[in-house]
Amino acid sequence: MKMISDIGENLSIILQGGVFEKNAVEVTHIASEYRKIFPKSEIIFSISSSDFLAISNEKLVLCSSIKNNIFDSVCSILNNVVDKFVFCNSVLPLPPVNIKHDNCNANYQIEAAKQGLSKATKEFVLRVRNDFLFKDNSFLIQYERMCNNPRKSFSVFQKRIMICSLFTLNPYALERLPFHYSDWFHLGKLSDVQLLWDVPHITLNYMTYYTSNSYLPGSNELERHFLAKTAIEQYIAFSFFSKKFPNLKLSCHNDIRCRKESIEILLDNFCIFDDKKSPIYFPKYMKDFLFRPNEKICISHNNWNILSQNRNIDPEKLLTCNKDNVYKNYISNFPFLLNALDLKTKIGKHLGKEIVISKTDCGGIALFGPHFDLKEGEYCARIYLSSFVSKKTEMKVRSTLECGRITLNEECFSFENYSNNFSEKQDFLEIDLYFKCFQEIGKDFEVVLEIDQVEDMAISHVEIFDTIKSPSMREMPLFFRYYMGISSLVMKKNLIAKLNKDPYRFFRDPKSILARYPKKVYLSRCKKIIKIKK
Incomplete structure (x- = not known):
């Protein structure tokens, strides 16, 4: 039985963030898509700030000074597809986290998350930026599969929480920031996600820490861009996990005394979404998903999976990389x-x-x-x-x-x-x-x-x-060859040509139920050959 219903019967979706005249149409489209994908879900719209919207009798309305047909349509559509609205109050922007950023809206984010989560009633929750769309429900399959990976002594949550690889930073790479787990979205048990966001608002002193404190000796250039004591992602994660594990240390953003523990906490409590297997719409950062160095700068899904399934591997050995090899790419893992x-x-x-x-x-x-x-x-x-x-x-x-x-x-x-x-x-x-x-x-x-x-x-x-790693059909087990011989009698000519030209691609691509057995056998034989050659 699936943990989360395909149509969202036991899922609350919290879309959080600002809604302004410049992004209102896109946000409305995204909310409508979530309603189509999960018709039975509970959708909560948590608005951190807006320059034209207000709430009246639990419905969205335009501010009296706004008269625009498009924004009338925005209100009408959102009122139809969204179950609950929340407006955040008494929050102000903060100075930037580092010298390259604009002013920080972290307290808006924290308040919108808290308010939205307080209204959720389903067993599971997807708390997500309002400009991020999962284009179908296949990410739920990923989540369930990854929840089966073993967990160890740092486990706190009832179930893992799924997060994005961008920007779950690799603390053994360029910016050594332990506990920097991506906060673009969280998918997990409602009670777990509520715990994670149960943090106080960030103070001005925290955001201006380096105006009166020195950087740690050995800090690199990227790490010296910081103005705040830590990144917001670190603040949220460390505020929670340090309560559970008092021996954890993070005196400032690049304090690496507990970076191994930060990886262990990641492996035990989170799982990392594979953007190559489920379609998303996130125009602001789509190029970052395709930027290859991010697979090393951040903790990729593949590296999370390797470490999660092989807990005897030292994270430092797998994840350590410097500037030279972050930006140097190697062709491997064929095709x-x-x-x-x-x-x-x-x-x-x-x-x-x-x-x-x-x-x-x-x-x-x-x-x-x-x-x-x-x-x-x-x-x-x-x-x-x-x-x-x-x-x-x-x-x-x-x-x-x-x-x-x-x-x-x-x-x-x-x-x-x-x-x-x-x-x-x-x-x-x-x-x-x-x-x-x-x-x-x-x-x-x-x-x-x-x-x-x-x-x-x-x-x-x-x-x-x-070309060496693909086994020929003659190398395959007798029953496999017999199965494929019978199957070829009903195959289309173009499929037979594909099988003869490139068996690896033929067995990698099919999605038919009848292809499950030969696909599993052939690809497993490919993996054996790869292991032997290594």
């Missing part, structure tokens, strides 16, 4: 996905999540990058084109090291009167380039795609495959 933001173009432009090349008669370099390091081995680079229209095009694809100085392989592809001919059978035109890296560590690896002319072209992404 390795390179999204459009990892790549560059000279004749196109980035539009959304793709690189788009409009009509060109003179051609040029449509794609190059990512300038990551690559270990010695045999690989395939697969370029996915979501659109390709050409009267007559010569396409050169090459793989190189050291920013083009060493060519690993180059192939030419010719197209004539081609107009998205792939679209009836599959989603992409796939261009494969096989190559071998002879160096122990190949520096600044890139894939380059050059064309002489094209009518229209869109590059979605690139995947790098380790």
Whole structure:
């Protein structure tokens, strides 16, 4: 039986934050979407401040000075989709946390959370910023799965609370800030989330701590940007957990005496959302989710999962990284996905999540990058084109090291009167380039795609495959081969072609119930091969 109902019967959703003329429409759309996704949930709108809204008889109304049809619609829609409204009073802004920030609205945040949680009545709660949308209910599946990971001596909550990897900071990386757990959203038992937010308002003295105190010896440049005693995330978490564990220490933001304990508390009481497995809408920070260094600057879902399932691993060994290796990327964990933001173009432009090349008669370099390091081995680079229209095009694809100085392989592809001919059978035109890296560590690896002319072209992404690690069908167990032999009799031709061309991708992608057995067996055999080779 599921902990949280798919339609939200036992879930309160608290949307908290300011509602102003500039964001009212977006916030209203987000509230409406949550109502569609969770029709039986209790939705609470906790407004920290507003320049045009008020509450009258438990409904939203416009301030008397506002006369605008759009804002009339905002009120009408919110009154239809929201169950309860809360307005925060007696709160003021504070000075900034550090020299790069604006004034701090932490007390608005604390008060909005408290007020909203006090109105919630369901067993579970999602307390979330009002500009953050989970686009479906798949994040609940993640939450339930992660709640099954083992817990140890720092467990306090009845169930784990799910949080975001951004910005659950890694205290072994650039900014060494223990107990810095992301506060964008909290999903968990209502009683647990209420405990976490049971903290007093932050004082002016706290926010101006470094105007009269020195930084700790050895503080780095980023850590010396601070004005407040700690970050707000640290204040909330440490205020609660220090009551439960009096021996915890955090005298200031980069006091690292208990950073190992801060990781243990994270593993026992929280779980980290995997944004790659559940769709979200959060335009203010979407680029931060795609910025690869954040996987090291923050505690990623993958690192949380490794540490949570293997409590004998020393967090320091897994998480320690300096400025050089935070911003240096390595191609590993195949197939390795390179999204459009990892790549560059000279004749196109980035539009959304793709690189788009409009009509060109003179051609040029449509794609190059990512300038990551690559270990010695045999690989395939697969370029996915979501659109390709050409009267007559010569396409050169090459793989190189050291920013083009060493060519690993180059192939030419010719197209004539081609107009998205792939679209009836599959989603992409796939261009494969096989190559071998002879160096122990190949520096600044890139894939380059050059064309002489094209009518229209869109590059979605690139995947790098380790061609050695995929077992052949002949290596698989007898029953598996028998099962697949029978299945192939009813398979479509394009699926059989996909199976023969790339078994790994064939077994990785299917979602059919009938595919569960072969998918599990094949992918587990891939993992065994990877472990043996290591």
